[in-house]
Amino acid sequence: xxxxxxxxxxxxxxxxxxxxxxxxxxxxxxxxxxxxxxxxxxxxxxxxxxxxxxxxxxxxxxxxxxxxxxxxxxxxxxxxxxxxxxxxxxxxxxxxxxxxxxxxxxxxxxxxxxxxxxxxxxxxxxxxxxxxxxxxxxxxxxxxxxxxxxxxxxxxxxxxxxxxxxxxxxxxxxxxxxxxxxxxxxxxxxxxxxxxxxxxxxxxxxxxxxxxxxxxxxxxxxxxxxxxxxxxxxxxxxxxxxxxxxxxxxxx
Numbered sequence: 031x032x033x034x035x036x037x038x039x040x041x042x043x044x045x046x047x048x049x050x051x052x053x054x055x056x057x058x059x060x061x062x063x064x065x066x067x068x069x070x071x072x073x074x075x076x077x078x079x080x081x082x083x084x085x086x087x088x089x090x091x092x093x094x095x096x097x098x099x100x101x102x103x104x105x106x107x108x109x110x111x112x113x114x115x116x117x118x119x120x121x122x123x124x125x126x127x128x129x130x131x132x133x134x135x136x137x138x139x140x141x142x143x144x145x146x147x148x149x150x151x152x153x154x155x156x157x158x159x160x161x162x163x164x165x166x167x168x169x170x171x172x173x174x175x176x177x178x179x180x181x182x183x184x185x186x187x188x189x190x191x192x193x194x195x196x197x198x199x200x201x202x203x204x205x206x207x208x209x210x211x212x213x214x215x216x217x218x219x220x221x222x223x224x225x226x227x228x229x230x231x232x233x234x235x236x237x238x239x240x241x242x243x244x245x246x247x248x249x250x251x252x253x254x255x256x257x258x259x260x261x262x263x264x265x266x267x268x269x270x271x272x273x274x275x276x277x278x279x280x281x282x
Contacts, residue, residue: 032059032060033096034057034058034059034060035058035059035060035062035094035095035196035197035229036057036058036092036093036094036197036229036231037057037058037091037092037093038054038055038056038057038058038081038090038091038092039055039090039091039092040053040054040055040089040090040091041053041054041055041077041080041087041089041090041091041092041100042054042087042088042089042090043073043076043077043080043085043087043088043253044088049252049253050073050076050253051073051076051077051080051087051253052073052252052253052254053090053253053254054073054077054090054250054253054254054255055090055255056248056255056258058197058229058231059229060196060227060229061223061224061227061228061229062229062230062245062246063220063223063229063230063232063243063244063245063246064230064231064232064244064245064246064247064248065231065232065233065234065240065243065244065246065247065248066231066232066233066247066248066250067233067234067237067240067247067248067249067250068249068250068251068273069251069273069274072250072251072252072253073250073252073253074201074233074250075117075201075233077250078114078199078201078233080092080100081107081112081114081199081231082104082107082108082112082114082199083099083101083102083103083104083105083106083107084104086101087100087101094107094110094111094112094197095110095111095196097110099112108193109138109193111193111194111195111196111197112195112196112197112199113190113191113192113193113195113197113198113199114190114198114199114200114201115186115187115190115198115199115200115201115203116201117201117202117205119182119183119186120186121174121182121185121186121189122174123173123174123175124173124174124175125173125174126170126171126172126173126174127161127166127169127170127171127172127173127174127177127181127185127188128154128157128158128161128170128171130174130185130188130189131157131160131161131185131188131189131192132152132153132154132157134189134192134193135153135156135157135160135192136152136153137193138192138193138194139152139153157192158170160188160191160192161185161188163188163191163222164184164185164187164188164191164218164222165184165218166181166184166185166188169181169185179206179207180207180208180211180215183203183204183207183211183215184215184218186203187203187215187218187219187222191222191226195228196228196229197228197229197230197231198219198223198228198229198230198231198232199231199232200219200230200231200232200233201232201233202233202234202235203215203216203219203232203234204216204234204235204236204239205235209236209238212236212238212239213236213238213239213242216232216234216239216242216243217242217243219232219243220243232244240261241261241265244261245260246258246259246260246261247259247260247261247264249264249267249270249273251273256269256270256273257269257270
């Protein structure tokens with residue numbers, strides 16, 4: 031069998047007496063699109079923060095392309111081809127959409143260190159191509175701070191693609207969007223992932239989006255993976271149904 035792109039083994043993180051991530055293990059195959067769902071407080075964002083280097087795990091191992099990345103700085107993990115978005119959009123509000131993507135491109139290529147030459151003109155073509163890919167070419171010169179919320183989410187996706195990643199970690203990428211926009215954004219993401227052979231791990235509140243996009247679903251509850259399988263298998267799992275009982279249907 032081919033080596034998985036991401037191999038996670040017994041990852042743990044506690045805050046005081048609360049085990050936010052409690053022995054998570056799984057393999058993520060190249061080109062896979064997998065959802066990570068669970069009730070509020072299940073540990074999803076904490077786990078993403080560990081994978082991307084924002085939090086240090088208490089124990090476990092994470093191998094990306096066969097190399098251990100657990101404990102590395104976020105920028106090191108990013109440079110190795112792991113890109114991540116956040117629940118709250120993170121862009122430079124006063125910079126244009128194009129400039130936001132160019133900053134990420136210049137950092138990726140190493141041309142951000144402009145002590146010897148100006149940055150004007152560098153990575154413009156590639157940045158425009160990324161904006162075109164997410165449907166924002168006509169918004170290129172507009173400041174990020176004035177973009178509609180749905181367009182801001184598209185910009186965030188373009189920035190996440192700027193380092194030519196192999197793995198995309200999307201933490202609630204449609205948070206705050208209208209229902210119709212959610213499906214469109216994730217369909218776009220899935221299309222780009224297939225085109226580039228990207229591997230995607232995402233968390234999501236909208237179960238219609240999850241079941242439409244994910245080829246496989248993991249369910250996290252109290253820091254533990256309680257189910258991992260095809261959408262129909264997870265939907266029918268008695269423990270998953272019990273975890274979600276009393277909440278709105280299939281929300282995280």
